[in-house]
Amino acid sequence: MQPRTTFDLSTPALLIDLDVLNKNLRTMSLHHPGTRLRPHTKAHKCTSLAQLQLHYGHKTFTCATPREVIGMAAAGVGEDLLLANEVLNHDRLSALARVARTTRVTIAVDSQNTIDAAARAGLEDVLVDVNVGLPRCGVAPDDAGRLAESARRAGLTVRGVMGYEGHLMMVDGRDKRRQLVAESMRLLAVAARNVGGEIVSAGGTGTFDLHDDTGINELQAGSYALMDTHYARLGLPFEQGCFVLGTVISIGEKWLVVDVGLKALGMDHGNPSVAGFDVLFCSDEHTTLAPGKDSTATKTSVGDKLRVVPAHIDPTMAMHDNAWLVRGEEVIDCWSIDLRGW
Amino acid sequence: MQPRTTFDLSTPALLIDLDVLNKNLRTMSLHHPGTRLRPHTKAHKCTSLAQLQLHYGHKTFTCATPREVIGMAAAGVGEDLLLANEVLNHDRLSALARVARTTRVTIAVDSQNTIDAAARAGLEDVLVDVNVGLPRCGVAPDDAGRLAESARRAGLTVRGVMGYEGHLMMVDGRDKRRQLVAESMRLLAVAARNVGGEIVSAGGTGTFDLHDDTGINELQAGSYALMDTHYARLGLPFEQGCFVLGTVISIGEKWLVVDVGLKALGMDHGNPSVAGFDVLFCSDEHTTLAPGKDSTATKTSVGDKLRVVPAHIDPTMAMHDNAWLVRGEEVIDCWSIDLRGW
Numbered sequence: 306m307q308p309r310t311t312f313d314l315s316t317p318a319l320l321i322d323l324d325v326l327n328k329n330l331r332t333m334s335l336h337h338p339g340t341r342l343r344p345h346t347k348a349h350k351c352t353s354l355a356q357l358q359l360h361y362g363h364k365t366f367t368c369a370t371p372r373e374v375i376g377m378a379a380a381g382v383g384e385d386l387l388l389a390n391e392v393l394n395h396d397r398l399s400a401l402a403r404v405a406r407t408t409r410v411t412i413a414v415d416s417q418n419t420i421d422a423a424a425r426a427g428l429e430d431v432l433v434d435v436n437v438g439l440p441r442c443g444v445a446p447d448d449a450g451r452l453a454e455s456a457r458r459a460g461l462t463v464r465g466v467m468g469y470e471g472h473l474m475m476v477d478g479r480d481k482r483r484q485l486v487a488e489s490m491r492l493l494a495v496a497a498r499n500v501g502g503e504i505v506s507a508g509g510t511g512t513f514d515l516h517d518d519t520g521i522n523e524l525q526a527g528s529y530a531l532m533d534t535h536y537a538r539l540g541l542p543f544e545q546g547c548f549v550l551g552t553v554i555s556i557g558e559k560w561l562v563v564d565v566g567l568k569a570l571g572m573d574h575g576n577p578s579v580a581g582f583d584v585l586f587c588s589d590e591h592t593t594l595a596p597g598k599d600s601t602a603t604k605t606s607v608g609d610k611l612r613v614v615p616a617h618i619d620p621t622m623a624m625h626d627n628a629w630l631v632r633g634e635e636v637i638d639c640w641s642i643d644l645r646g647w
Numbered sequence: 648m649q650p651r652t653t654f655d656l657s658t659p660a661l662l663i664d665l666d667v668l669n670k671n672l673r674t675m676s677l678h679h680p681g682t683r684l685r686p687h688t689k690a691h692k693c694t695s696l697a698q699l700q701l702h703y704g705h706k707t708f709t710c711a712t713p714r715e716v717i718g719m720a721a722a723g724v725g726e727d728l729l730l731a732n733e734v735l736n737h738d739r740l741s742a743l744a745r746v747a748r749t750t751r752v753t754i755a756v757d758s759q760n761t762i763d764a765a766a767r768a769g770l771e772d773v774l775v776d777v778n779v780g781l782p783r784c785g786v787a788p789d790d791a792g793r794l795a796e797s798a799r800r801a802g803l804t805v806r807g808v809m810g811y812e813g814h815l816m817m818v819d820g821r822d823k824r825r826q827l828v829a830e831s832m833r834l835l836a837v838a839a840r841n842v843g844g845e846i847v848s849a850g851g852t853g854t855f856d857l858h859d860d861t862g863i864n865e866l867q868a869g870s871y872a873l874m875d876t877h878y879a880r881l882g883l884p885f886e887q888g889c890f891v892l893g894t895v896i897s898i899g900e901k902w903l904v905v906d907v908g909l910k911a912l913g914m915d916h917g918n919p920s921v922a923g924f925d926v927l928f929c930s931d932e933h934t935t936l937a938p939g940k941d942s943t944a945t946k947t948s949v950g951d952k953l954r955v956v957p958a959h960i961d962p963t964m965a966m967h968d969n970a971w972l973v974r975g976e977e978v979i980d981c982w983s984i985d986l987r988g989w
Binding site: 315347370390393415436441445552555557558559564568569585588591607608626 | 761931965
């Protein structure tokens with residue numbers, strides 16, 4: 306039976322507030338219209354949501370895994386897919402090369418090994434991934450030009466550079482954040498000059514409005530669509546659009562238990578939040594809550610439903626088979642989280 | 648193509664060391680033979696692994712979700728399935744009642760609401776879940792007898808009690824842990840006398856050897872089969888049997904990056920471990936490592952494979968579609984993690 310309201314849903318159930326989602330997508334598309342935004346599918350892993358981003362004018366997408374690229378192409382969403390990650394596995398790269406016959410696929414490279422692997426699999430388009438301060442992937446800025454030459458010698462088309470300033474997303478204070486982003490992007494700009502190509506890709510939700518003068522021509526943001534409590538701290542103009550609906554299954558002496566646990570929530574940013582309650586701890590299938598001060602939580606009964614707000618949206622989405630689109634308590638639609646896995 | 652060795656696997660890939668798994672299952676089955684152990688499927692979510700537990704003599708199982716019960720029954724593994732969790736949703740309870748026509752299904756109750764819901768759905772067998780100190784589910788010990796009477800009035804068969812001393816699993820010092828477990832189980836024993844029935848079910852991997860005199864007649868352990876770095880701290884006689892295989896995809900100035908991130912690892916117990924390296928941080932699809940002191944890690948190259956050891960086994964299993972059974976680097980088999988979800 307198709308559920309009509311959230312009261313009909315078995316729990317835990319992933320909810321997406323459709324009005325908030327549309328508002329967030331609209332806000333971002335006004336700031337970064339069209340290809341100025343390359344929405345990151347890793348934040349939602351859902352081709353239906355990507356289809357809505359396409360509706361808002363974005364036809365280029367960022368992916369973190371081969372599975373995301375292959376799934377987006379199979380769903381026919383987007384016409385220019387960037388795998389902003391390094392891949393060595395020949396089978397996966399060959400699968401990407403097959404996708405590239407019909408949809409433009411570009412992959413990040415940051416070493417001779419990744420160049421050789423891409424060329425061997427028959428891929429054509431690459432970006433040079435440049436380290437701009439986050440200790441993760443990316444070639445040192447000074448080596449980017451040399452690496453681009455090597456890629457061209459291997460027969461690859463170098464479309465430009467990318468550099469993710471992930472270490473700056475949560476820097477306190479917008480002015481401080483802007484200054485550090487500018488410094489980081491100067492590294493990318495130097496690399497871009499030496500590499501050539503038309504793409505200078507960087508950024509994320511936390512720095513979405515700090516790139517007016519940094520020289521990048523596309524932003525790789527994803528979390529802005531649905532948000533989480535971690536990004537909420539920055540006071541960005543995006544609202545919480547994703548919740549995990551739970552049922553109160555037990556009420557103890559001074560606490561109550563909702564059936565949303567750490568298998569339904571990305572936990573790397575810490576505990577989730579529930580309005581009106583303090584979260585005591587999460588276990589596999591439970592979160593134990595205490596009524597917050599000044600709350601009406603003491604009126605809660607066994608069987609009531611509560612919305613749990615994840616601390617980190619990306620891994621939370623990856624834990625669910627599907628998401629229920631809601632407007633208030635009305636259930637509008639159900640989307641498959643179809644880009645899970647690798 | 649069927650992979651022959653771990654070098655053929657695309658990553659991240661969940662590995663189970665078959666010899667270690669067998670050793671862990673054997674060790675536990677010697678300590679708690681037959682129905683003295685009710686293995687918890689939530690720790691592995693895999694009917695093939697449960698089938699091996701059955702081979703070691705355990706034919707009763709514990710589950711945490713309706714999906715686990717339904718999947719175990721569909722696979723024909725086990726003849727007495729306990730859902731050690733409270734469920735209110737009528738559709739899910741009705742599905743469990745359908746399973747109960749062919750496989751014995753018992754569900755935990757800890758309130759009048761959960762009793763009413765079970766009875767309404769046509770379920771027959773329940774255990775009274777007793778709170779033995781962990782602030783989560785379970786009726787207060789003094790109320791257990793009254794609740795059992797109420798369940799019987801509702802037409803349910805009360806098979807006994809369960810009480811999970813989860814707050815004691817990681818208590819430092821075996822003697823201290825033993826003493827606190829004994830105190831906790833005295834609460835369960837009082838409830839058991841008032842409730843009646845034949846089952847007194849409790850315990851977990853961390854307290855598996857502390858129940859000789861506590862009066863319980865079955866232990867609900869799961870993590871012992873595959874282990875994790877969290878439980879490893881206790882010095883139990885179980886070895887690490889599960890790893891997430893990753894590929895080194897990038898090497899930076901003072902670090903290297905493996906393609907196993909927080910979407911492939913349960914993160915609620917903190918960062919994973921990698922032999923010979925210090926884990927700096929995890930992001931969605933990456934873990935950044937620094938060579939440890941006295942390590943040969945500096946010889947690592949892009950393309951090399953590393954084994955990442957999860958800090959928490961249960962949520963890690965729930966993130967993967969399947970697990971590769973290995974002996975050394977040889978790939979023996981592939982098991983579906985078929986009990987994921989709710």
